[in-house]
Amino acid sequence: METLFDRHRATLEAALAAARDRGFWSAYPEVPSGKIYGETAKDEGLQAYEARLNRPFSLPRHPATGSVGAEVSPYGPALGISYPANGAETLVAASLEAAPAWAAATPEARAGICIEILSRLNRMSFEMANAVMHTTGQAFAMAFQAGGPHAQDRGLEAVAYAYAEMTRAPKSAVWSKPQGKAEPIVLEKHWRVVPRGVSLIIGCQTFPTWNSYPGFFASLATGNTVIVKPHPGAILPLALTVVVARAVLEEQGYSADVVLLAADRAEAPITAALVVHPAVRIVDYTGSNAFGAWVRANAGDAQVYTEEAGVNSIVIAATDDFKGMCANVAFSLSLYSGQMCTSPQNIYVPRGGIDTNEGHKSFNEVAGGVAAAIDELLADPARAAGVCGAIANPATLARVEVARGLGRIMRDSETLAGLDGARSATPLIVAVDGASSEVQNEERFGPITFVIAVESGKEGIAKASMLARHKGAITAALYATDETLIEEAADAFASAGVNLSVNLTGNIFVNQSAAFSDFHVTGGNPAGNASLTDTAFVANRFRLAMWRRPKTGK
Template sequence: MSELFERHRDLLGRAVQATQERTYWSAFSEVPSGKIYGERAKAEGASAFEARLGKPFNLANHPAEAPVGNEVSPYGRRLGITYPAASITTLINASQAASSVWAAAAPEGRVGVCLEALVRLNNLSFEIANAVMHTTGQAFAMAFQAGGPHAQERGLEAVAYAYSEMKKVPSTAVWSKPQGKGEPIVLEKKWRIVPKGVSVVVGCNTFPTWNSYPGLFASLACGNTVIVKPHPSAILPLAMTVDIIRQVLAEQGLPEDAILLAPDAAGSEITRDLLKHPAVAIIDYTGSTAFGEWVRNNAQADLYTEEAGINSIVMGSTDDFVGMCDNLAFSLSLYSGQMCTSPQNIFIPSSGIETNEGSKTFDELADGVAAAVDRLLADSVRAAGVCGAIANPATLDRVSNARKLGRLVRDSAVIEGQGDARTATPLIVAVETDACDTYGEERFGPISFVIPVDDVRDGINRAAALASKKGAITAALYSTDDDVMNFAADQFARAGVNLSVNLMGGIFVNQSAAFSDFHVTGANPAGNASLTDAAFVANRFRVAMWRKPFQEAAE
């Protein structure tokens, strides 16, 4: 049995239990506290990040033919880090050369490596937070949580599922078939896990670790070698991840090239050619629907995707008008709407709704949300901490264009005092019900539409239909009517969307908790896989058997 597996057996056991119970459990603290991570952890993480700037990133023994790297922080700094790049042929050959030894390792050995790597990554959470912050534009607190502990827990969740699925098949058994009066037929049967081959993980700009870790660790645990293809603007967090895993592999006498980094430069991307390579057996992709469509049409590998979605809010009634508006304001503002779970469309009955403050008209409800955003972001320091920075300059162009699409309810603005950072607060635009071309496509970033509907059920039907056609990851409803809640649950379930009802206070529709919430259902165009369920891991390996007549062992 693997020493690393034994070291982390309790952690794995608790993670497996959590996936079955789906109640609250956290393996790694999301609180960036010195009492948890060490009193000097924050300062040391910042110093370690600073020490990487302007230098080549050292990946020991990694294939290297030319350096690449041109990351610029959305906060205005040029990172100046270069990474070892190699041709697709070199990377594929190295990955395949490592595959036989990695595949031959026992599941416990591979799982042990994954668990040790996740624990080490957790210890580096402050440095990872700085790397995520300055490649994605997330504010530090969010970069710490989402880029560190939350991502690590999603990776752990995938390992737990992978281990559970692999262990459903025994390694050996004695098979005895009765033959009437004759002697039974007795065979000894042995089964082994056979991985699919080379796995490619395509990282995204906004959540490089959170979205990549499930596929990365699921493939590794199941015995596949992995090539990590980061977004050209967010290489550092995944380079650090690959480095840690390679260190653990080397210490265990296993081939470091079981995981490789495939960095490239904007304008000279290798993604298409890499994904089309016949040796690639598994692809994990997070990104736009446009490129996702290309992958579906051109790659022959098993594909796990998370793509664009149009997430909706439906207002029906509420017994806490201010609480509803405040909750929505935070959801619209968090990371400037650059989350796959951020709401875009707010469907409101044209005649208004009933609240604890009496009847509210459509305009009063729209203005109430806008006023709540203003309250939330009134202090520029707090605004920066909630909104962060804009990862891609093209998002600012979308905001500018969206201003022209309807009646301005709340204009977007820069956040004062942020120097060279790209910033934008939420834009809220009122449009007509029949403006489907406007609100019926994802407009990534801090852009939201308020849309009049006949009544709450009409809003639910429109939001669910849009999710079925264009995809959605989240939906939210505000209603005090149990029948309406049940109707919404049915409609959104049919559309393959996870629904939140009457969220108030410190829980938001944007959030997805590892070990409890299934992120994406795989049941609408927003993605064909779920993070994380058994289906996400079970097809990453096959089971092969050999058998022979059973012989009693000699005493």
């Protein structure tokens, strides 16, 4: 009989090769095309999404001591979905009950199940796109890609790393120690993978699947049971994930409770009770630095992997493609209205301007060039809506309002004409002087950009990398024509633990982080202590235990 491992072996092997080579590779097509996903897939996905609205979400055999759910689409309507609710103790008890059989499964069995889950999620990508769109505010195309195939690729990447690590040591070996002229001492040794225990995944609102799948699949593949704690505003995408995972687990003879949903309400969160629970041995967290610090301090001896926040910067020292640069930066600032963990916030520009292919450009001309490129990008309302999407959280609008008063407005934020009833905001650009202003030195999440006057590109690099070191940063970008300066920037940002993109123009952006090639977050500054996905992200989710004895009958 074909096992799930057999079925998905080629995918796993391709993923392992891609992770080694770090070139472009993807298992799940990012284009929302009928030719790939089926001509009826888009309509069916919408129907499936709509069928979930205004009723209890069906999670067969899931524990429930109550129900919760108050999701409201950033595009307007309430979702009206309720989910099973449980206290931390109920969830942990159910998780522990399901644990021994899952821990005893082979790495192959677990990898096969994980990839089957991903494969089914891939087929549901249009339904997931609607779910992600109406919880995060992402535009449809982005919700499809980031919530669907890109998240699935990140999940597969974690499975591949987990599988590689679980199988790095042999399952058994013969140890034969010479004893001079006497017979050698010969032992047979056997190793097995022992998972840590219950794994808690704490999701965020803006990228509920993309940021959760690496931890989810890394923990699941290594034999841990998983409790998924979604953001109260973005439960549906993870509930869909949980229902698929539970179905595959049950079909394969495991308890569905290997994967549990910990839905809660913002006013009565259960996250803290789960984090401090002694049976919770792994915590994956995406969210603010403030709660991240609490998680790190209070998770006890659990392994904690975080993606928190930081201040991402662009340094503009020179360019030989001024229009291309402005268009590229404009898109990076506009995409999902700056609500990506990779969105730039600070743009450092020399006070005296820069050299370009269009001649010298003053500070104001550079800032104005970016502002004009945003205006052009967002001129068509439908396209603007497709780039910016909606604003996930009302607090973001309040931050935009505050930021208006922090400097000289170079481009004001506006609501999107094409999005009736939605919460929306286009990029705000505020100019400040780096010699006197401090307002740019903290994270202001959302469509808020500071263009900061500095002495030189060199000073911009120094300020941006120093800020990354102290406040965290996930991305940095540089526009420069001097190779020495590029090398200095590569050194400075590497020391600060930031990945750097240089001279991006055209259809590739600093915000983008590709599975199997880009390690997302370095783990080397306050923006997060982990990287998606490297060996360190998986190697400590399980331990190896050995038994040995004298080998007889060689």
